[in-house]
Amino acid sequence: MAVQTLSEPRQTRSLLSWRALHVLALVAAIAISVTGWSDFVERELIDLRFKLFAQPADRDLVVVAIDPQSLRELDVWPWPRRYHAEIIEQLLAAGAEQIAFDIDFSSSSAPGDDEILEEAFRSASGRVTLTVHKQLVRTGDGVELVHTEPLASFRPYVNLASANVYPDDDGVIRQMPTSDTWRGERLPTISASLAGADSSAPPWFYIDYAFDPLSMPVLSYSDVLAGRFDAERVRGKRIIVGATAIEMGDQLPVPVHGSISGVFIHSLAYQSLTQGRTLQFVSGLPLTLAIGVIALRFGQHLARRSWAFTALFTAAAVFLVIAAASVLQLAAPLIPEVMPTIAFLALLFPIELIKRIDQQAVRILFQGLQLRRTSAMMQTIVDNTFDGILIIRRDGSMEMANPAATAIFGVPGHELTNLRVGRLIPDLVGQDRSHLDIPELQVGVHEFRARRPDGTTFPVELATSEMRAGEEQFWVVLVRDITKRKAYEAQIRHQALHDGLTGLPNRTLLMDRLRLAMDAAVRDGKPLSLLLLDLNRFKTINDTLGHDVGDELLCEVGKRLCAPLRRADTVARLGSNEFAILLPAVMDMPGTLAVCNRIQESFKAPFQLSDLSLEVGVSIGVALFPDHATEPARLLQCADVAMFMAKRRQLGSAVYDAQQDANTIRNLTLTGELRRAIHNGQLSLVYQPKIDLKTQRVRGVEVLSRWRHPTHGSIPPDEFIPHAEVSGLIGPITEWVLATAMREMSALQQAGFALDLAVNFSPRVLQDDALPQMVADSIRTGRLDARRLTLEITESFLMDDPEDRLRIINGLRDVGVRLSIDDFGTGYSSLSYLKRLPLDELKIDKGFVMNMHEDQGDATIVRSTVDLAHNLGLKVVAEGVETREHVQMLQALGCDIGQGYLFSRPLPADQLQCWLRDSPWGFGRAAAPAVEAVPS
Numbered sequence: 001m002a003v004q005t006l007s008e009p010r011q012t013r014s015l016l017s018w019r020a021l022h023v024l025a026l027v028a029a030i031a032i033s034v035t036g037w038s039d040f041v042e043r044e045l046i047d048l049r050f051k052l053f054a055q056p057a058d059r060d061l062v063v064v065a066i067d068p069q070s071l072r073e074l075d076v077w078p079w080p081r082r083y084h085a086e087i088i089e090q091l092l093a094a095g096a097e098q099i100a101f102d103i104d105f106s107s108s109s110a111p112g113d114d115e116i117l118e119e120a121f122r123s124a125s126g127r128v129t130l131t132v133h134k135q136l137v138r139t140g141d142g143v144e145l146v147h148t149e150p151l152a153s154f155r156p157y158v159n160l161a162s163a164n165v166y167p168d169d170d171g172v173i174r175q176m177p178t179s180d181t182w183r184g185e186r187l188p189t190i191s192a193s194l195a196g197a198d199s200s201a202p203p204w205f206y207i208d209y210a211f212d213p214l215s216m217p218v219l220s221y222s223d224v225l226a227g228r229f230d231a232e233r234v235r236g237k238r239i240i241v242g243a244t245a246i247e248m249g250d251q252l253p254v255p256v257h258g259s260i261s262g263v264f265i266h267s268l269a270y271q272s273l274t275q276g277r278t279l280q281f282v283s284g285l286p287l288t289l290a291i292g293v294i295a296l297r298f299g300q301h302l303a304r305r306s307w308a309f310t311a312l313f314t315a316a317a318v319f320l321v322i323a324a325a326s327v328l329q330l331a332a333p334l335i336p337e338v339m340p341t342i343a344f345l346a347l348l349f350p351i352e353l354i355k356r357i358d359q360q361a362v363r364i365l366f367q368g369l370q371l372r373r374t375s376a377m378m379q380t381i382v383d384n385t386f387d388g389i390l391i392i393r394r395d396g397s398m399e400m401a402n403p404a405a406t407a408i409f410g411v412p413g414h415e416l417t418n419l420r421v422g423r424l425i426p427d428l429v430g431q432d433r434s435h436l437d438i439p440e441l442q443v444g445v446h447e448f449r450a451r452r453p454d455g456t457t458f459p460v461e462l463a464t465s466e467m468r469a470g471e472e473q474f475w476v477v478l479v480r481d482i483t484k485r486k487a488y489e490a491q492i493r494h495q496a497l498h499d500g501l502t503g504l505p506n507r508t509l510l511m512d513r514l515r516l517a518m519d520a521a522v523r524d525g526k527p528l529s530l531l532l533l534d535l536n537r538f539k540t541i542n543d544t545l546g547h548d549v550g551d552e553l554l555c556e557v558g559k560r561l562c563a564p565l566r567r568a569d570t571v572a573r574l575g576s577n578e579f580a581i582l583l584p585a586v587m588d589m590p591g592t593l594a595v596c597n598r599i600q601e602s603f604k605a606p607f608q609l610s611d612l613s614l615e616v617g618v619s620i621g622v623a624l625f626p627d628h629a630t631e632p633a634r635l636l637q638c639a640d641v642a643m644f645m646a647k648r649r650q651l652g653s654a655v656y657d658a659q660q661d662a663n664t665i666r667n668l669t670l671t672g673e674l675r676r677a678i679h680n681g682q683l684s685l686v687y688q689p690k691i692d693l694k695t696q697r698v699r700g701v702e703v704l705s706r707w708r709h710p711t712h713g714s715i716p717p718d719e720f721i722p723h724a725e726v727s728g729l730i731g732p733i734t735e736w737v738l739a740t741a742m743r744e745m746s747a748l749q750q751a752g753f754a755l756d757l758a759v760n761f762s763p764r765v766l767q768d769d770a771l772p773q774m775v776a777d778s779i780r781t782g783r784l785d786a787r788r789l790t791l792e793i794t795e796s797f798l799m800d801d802p803e804d805r806l807r808i809i810n811g812l813r814d815v816g817v818r819l820s821i822d823d824f825g826t827g828y829s830s831l832s833y834l835k836r837l838p839l840d841e842l843k844i845d846k847g848f849v850m851n852m853h854e855d856q857g858d859a860t861i862v863r864s865t866v867d868l869a870h871n872l873g874l875k876v877v878a879e880g881v882e883t884r885e886h887v888q889m890l891q892a893l894g895c896d897i898g899q900g901y902l903f904s905r906p907l908p909a910d911q912l913q914c915w916l917r918d919s920p921w922g923f924g925r926a927a928a929p930a931v932e933a934v935p936s
Contacts, residue, residue: 029344038339047255049326056215057271062237063218065244070221081113085120090224095235100129100190102242102263106148121157129193131163161193172253176269177204191269194238205278209256211271213264277333284337288344317345388479396420408481410452425450458483499573502558510572514632517584528625529592531581532639536617538577552609564598596620596653619646620653628656671723686906690899691921693891698922700756703741704906725764734765742782744909753916758790772811786816794822813838842869846880853885866893
């Protein structure tokens, strides 16, 4: 009885000890889950289930991808926003239901493009969604969260959605919200907006990465823009437009697929929402606690089994937990957590071993296993690392070298350990070569030149640390061969400073050398020259023969430019067909012009390109330091002005002239003041009479604009009209001229003076498709007969893109106005093209009229022009009539109308009325002075 009594407490204590171990295992499993130690394995298991249950995506969402093809075909980035407007029109015309843009529209672009895109949004009637973003921007005070949203002009016509993604703590994007906080409001995400998610959708969900992004229908942006797609692929479907090209930098890490672009992440989230796969994470702690209770109740039965049975039982239980979680994830939108349960089950097996093995034996066994494992791991790491590892004694001899080190230095391992480190890395030893000189290298990574036994040297990167084994000191040196990296860095530097096509220095390198040359010129007291060159007819060659021929020509031009120059000179390509030449230490202007002459001579020989022989001229602009500018950028600008002067005047080369520089302070201020001049009433109109040479009575007037500047006085149109064209003010000025002239002509008509009105239109205005409507509105408002309005068009405008110009001319003709060619004879009109135009008259340039009584050639041109116009059924107006001889000759030649100072200078409207009443050429009673015709 006594023995039996004593054994019962021992059995009870053993049972309590066993249960205590199980409770400890349960607590450990829960701790692993709560602290996140098992998150990595948990995520790997979830990703494995995604791979096992992979399935194709629903095809009701189409991705329009900004892919490499689009970037290559559309050439530049960022694209003009009119491209996006065209995409919207193409997709809606094909029947797309809804369009979302994962593109940043927070900043303005070209005003015309923004207006086109705004109109596209308006026409879409709420079927377009734009994204808002939260971005971290580094500022001087740290990192600041910046909200970016579409332009205010776009927002009234579009839906807004959030494009923000929120990675987990390991940087991988697994979850997606259905809505996001934006400036105090809730906005749906792109996926929720496209899926039409309502309030029943969960606020957050795990994206189901079992859907294959490669199965989604994808259209290239450039194909959609060009209309190269089947409309059935987008009819009735939702569209998301975004970047997929790696160059766009929108690649984000995700499970299963490694990294994909943001547009596919939103597409997978959309699939999760529309297919009921908004996965929710389910904690595994309840299941772990339940299994723990079962283990506490029935674990003693397992304890009686062998350790092999326990191991098999544990493995089976783990498998069942994983299988059950997989079935649950497949059947319902749930992601069950399994690692706490697996951790607890896995801990049951070592508990069983602890019960059977003496603790001391376990400790010894564990230490031995750990030691061997650690040693094996360390040896494996050392043998398989890509970096060389050298263990060096204090005297510089080798203790050990790994295989990577032998490969780096090209020496077998047994020979390498016999060498001293000074033979391989000379700078690692002291002056006397007897000891290492490493203490200063303890911090950071340093670069050295290493040497192989054959004498070749190469760059290496070293990281050193000290190691002691007992009383002996060693140095551990990690060696990395950085030859390829150095070559790559040199290549990157070269690419950053040189043109990729010709290999010549680019603008950045030119400006750097120009600054250095200027410093040297100041120091030595010598001038320098900068030439800017532009190839003539390059655009025609490029458009006609293709970009391949154009590129080949540019390469040959670069070679030819270098030939007549010194080694100290720099030839650079600035872009397109522009080149620059820096000539340091040029003594005077004659030396510079001599270089220009040599370059011109070198271009006289044709360029032989494949089977083609091309003659290409060059226009050269010259600027000198310090005569023309003392800053690099300004000197280049001066050379640019001179180059355009040379090209405009067909001089071959030209030296900078400040009088020809449109970028002077006066011209720059005039551009800004011109806008105020319109509103402040500084612009006015004058009218020059046009006389019928047969009746010798006024027929009409030509309206001319004047600017009375408060500081500069009267500014002629030839000076301020180019500023209006460049600044975009030519349209408002033209509209003002028409409205004012119509009003003043109407007042004259009511006073009894009915006149025809001629208005000279700028070529820039004539390119506006809205011009016919603007003219029609002005006629209607001014209550003037359209047949009394003549629009004068320059001859050069007609010959630039004739087919497009014919379309514009026909549009104006439909309004009912008369059309005239101004300054005829100064261009190169084609007669076959001229007869197709719906014209009413030709105006002969005054340069031919004023000298025709002295120059037989001018007289012949005037006679031929009159005959040509009459044969085409056109009236002829002669400008520059200043003498009675002009009138006699023009009457003899049959010219219809004359205009010039003989009749009247341009007059304001009030003075014009007096002239009309009192002048012999006007409507008064006085007879016009008789002018007898001279024989033709």
